[in-house]
Amino acid sequence: MQRAERGMDNPALDKAIELGNELGLPVIAFFSAINNFPHANWRHYHFLSQGLVDAQEDLRARNVEFIVRRPPHNALEKLAVELGAAAIVADENAMREPGRWREVLAHRIDIPYWTVDADNIVPANTFTKHFYAVQFFRPKFFAELPKFLSWPSPGDARHNWKRPRGFESFAVGNDLTEGWGPPFDRSVRPVDTFTGGTRAGQKLLADFVTNKLADYDSVRNHPERDGTSRISPYLHFGHISALSITRAIEDAVAKGNCTPEARDAYYGEVLAWRELCVNFVRFVPNYDNFECAPDWARESLRKHLRDPRPVVYTREQLQNHQTHDDMWNAAQQQMVEAGWMHNMLRMYWAKKILEWSPTPAEAFDTCVYLNDRYFLDGRDPNGYANIAWAICGVHDRPWFERPIFGKVRYMSGASTGKKFNSKRYIENMREGKLFGE
Ligand SMILES: Cc1cc2nc3c(=O)[nH]c(=O)nc-3n(C[C@H](O)[C@H](O)[C@H](O)COP(=O)(O)OP(=O)(O)OC[C@H]3O[C@@H](n4cnc5c(N)ncnc54)[C@H](O)[C@@H]3O)c2cc1C
Structure with missing residues (x-):
């Protein structure tokens, strides 16, 4: 396991x-x-x-x-x-x-x-190649999905095993890391915003299905509000399965507690996007560095490599949320203090690191470093695929050409901040309301 x-x-x-x-x-x-x-x-x-x-x-x-x-x-x-x-x-x-x-x-x-x-619902080896965009993956994925939504459970193990006296095994419930020195990395402290385990994951899921799912489609892009499931750390550690999530949601639809539209919006993320990310990691060897860039993005970013960068921050400045951008700093604070960040801000966060780094390859590495260091859901196919989306256009298409970004999609602070109550989001972080209201 x-x-x-x-x-x-x-x-x-x-x-x-x-x-x-x-x-x-x-x-x-x-x-x-x-x-x-x-x-x-x-x-x-x-x-x-x-x-x-x-x-x-x-x-x-x-x-x-x-x-x-x-x-x-x-x-x-x-x-x-x-x-x-x-x-x-x-x-x-x-x-x-x-x-x-x-x-x-x-x-x-x-x-x-x-x-x-x-980990996936549709086993990753069902597909034999990487899909370059979600619109190509989605129909194939949803065609396969019904085959894997239920299977005959074998129930319990029928034959007993008695642990011999003195058999070596760590006593679960104690601190797994106790007594560990280097190479164990103690530089990032645990957070109390999430408690690990299947029970805590189920509780969060039940709360999401009861109180948030119905409005998911309209609220999910509002980082100042607590409108998403925050289930990603539990999925990352396998404390909960995507299948359990699917069952809970189908149940809510059957009871009339959630519209098919809200369900489909959520499935788009937790099923299609999530399993596309695994597909990316499975088939693209350089999934965690700039070498995974599609040709159009690589060429375009190379053309703009020498564009003047008005602002460049060191990794340390970024880590310590010391930039001129209050919204970005608030997002970085959420990452460090909550071990999690809202998706809308994750996109903006990575795009700005591209803008503020000497090269796109360095921006990629910095994103991976911070993402994997602070997020509880970090070190995950979702992280690598989404950083690749933000920095070098993976699963995206060419946009209008502009400085630094070339044809890679740009996100400005002004337009991103207008899509939700960014002032409230910044205030929430200042007031320690790490998940909004
Ligand atoms: C730059 C960047 C870095 C990211 N790093 C990570 C990471 O390290 N680990 C991680 O799990 N997710 C990552 N994401 C994807 C996404 O932001 C998170 O999965 C999501 O915000 C988790 O919050 P939630 O569980 O409340 O999401 P919800 O909106 O409630 O969605 C439910 C689930 O769907 C899946 N999901 C949602 N959005 C995406 C997406 N864009 N791509 C793939 N799956 C998605 C996740 O498993 C999520 O838990 C990143 C996104 C970006 C743009």
Whole structure:
């Protein structure tokens, strides 16, 4: 268990239970808590650690024991030998490094090994190429979706496993990071704006469906109001699945608590855009740097490389929200203090970093650095694909040519700030109302 850290609505876990039941063997879930996960810091690990409690409870309810190990005792191959495992089922992760770990493991072990996509609803390997725009992806995606909205659940594991006395496993509920020194990164503190775990995710989802979903389409682009689900950290850590979200929303539609229009607006984001981002990461090797730019954007940005930049900020100035732009500073403050930022401001935030950086490649790197460092939902296909959208036109089209940006879409402070009550948003941040009202 790595990308989908939960005990329910988890196709990889279901596959393992199905297999165990068929073979007459117990099922054990394993989480390897390495202390140097790429770009992860204390903030992320704190949320992750909180989530393990619910995962364990839900796994035990299905008669699956949960083993968590920390370095230096965390090798999966070693555990498989210790347990005399018959097979391994792993969840999938489209990103480079976690994807590589799975490949390495496949070569090292000599027992059957499956991977199952427990992150997307439509498994990422359904598609064999990258889709350049959401309008090409959407029809193919929604044509496939009905096939994956339900599957026969194997229920609980039928065969018991009794943990031998003294068997090595971290006691879930304790602080996973306790005692970790370097290379563990403690430079970014945990936030109390979000609590990790399936229960907290479900609570947020229930609140969204009951109180916000009906108005989602009209309120979602108003960062001064608390109109979106804020479910992204739970999706990132797999504490909740897109499938659970879909079920809750279908239920609301069936009860007449949400119009099909509001549902479709939300599905456009949580299903189509989200799974397009995974598609991007899966098929574009340079998904986290400027080399992923489509040809039209690369050429156009190169043409404007020497355009004078009226303002250039250092990474430190940006990080500390020390620019001349109050709206941008407020957004950066939301990122640092809440571990989250509203989508409208994320777009503006990245566009300004392009404008204020010496080169587009440096702007890309700065966005990835800040995004992954401070957001609880960072280090995610959504982050890389959206930064690529903002900086170098991925999943977008050429616009009118202008300085610095070339043909990449521009966003001005004046026009962005007019789309919502930006004054209120800035005041909210000053007053510590990190999610608006
Ligand atoms: C520059 C930039 C950086 C971003 N970085 C991240 C990131 O690191 N991690 C991350 O999860 N999202 C990222 N996003 C996408 C989006 O802003 C967030 O997913 C969203 O704001 C999360 O808030 P929410 O859960 O309330 O969204 P809601 O509006 O409630 O949407 C529900 C879900 O739909 C998905 N979604 C919404 N908007 C998008 C989108 N544009 N692309 C893909 N999926 C989307 C998310 O999973 C989100 O949780 C970024 C966007 C931009 C422009």
